[in-house]
Amino acid sequence: MHDFQVSVAQSPPFTLVTLSGELDVITVPRLRERVEPLLARPATRILFDVEKLRFIDSAGMRVLIDACVRTPPKDGDGALCGMSPQMRHLFSLLGLTSRLTVYPTRADALSRPAATAP
Template sequence: MSALHMRHQHLTGVTVITLSGEIDLASTPKLHAFIGQARQTPADHLVFDMAEVTFMDSSGLRVLLDAFTLAQRHGGAVHLTALQGPPARLIEITKVGEHLRVHTSTDIALATILAAPDLPAATGNGTVAPPSG
């Protein structure tokens, strides 16, 4: 079993959270608390760098969806980057990628956010909702 390691970085309107190890029932309470402490405002876009996550179970998925719900409520979004192996498969089979933004790298996620800081949330069909107004 590989312990979960977490670190964060702040950019304007964005919190990047880099994770490594396993996200499971034992580590999700710490992850949930870490997200709450790391996020500067509820409207921040959250970018989770998942390149070094080797395992994630449904409790980890729940934490990401909770972060998504809070971000969406306040105009932000959640982005997952560099998914691979079992975590990528979990996102695929649960279709969570239709709600959370998935990118091949953190740099691409940040470029997407900087290009459109008022990025609307993903819709249930894998597309982006048009801006309201």
């Protein structure tokens, strides 16, 4: 059974997308279904909270990466927070942590929304 949950809430200045469970090729369509309308809005700043994500495969990574880079910087941006050490290591190995905005926690993202994350 694929246990995956996605919730969307406003947490100014971000639209917060909280993920939990397993994000894989089977659950990716559910995430895309929720994220595509957000990307269609101008000036959307999406923050993906992945703290409760237990597993992510390459299909899941692709959706997160696409969503984070599809919004032009002048209109908004996408960011990730709450990565596990394993996920952060994987994103780092792929050279993604230097290309994406990654915050250690949701609180860090919300307290420094315009800053470049460490």
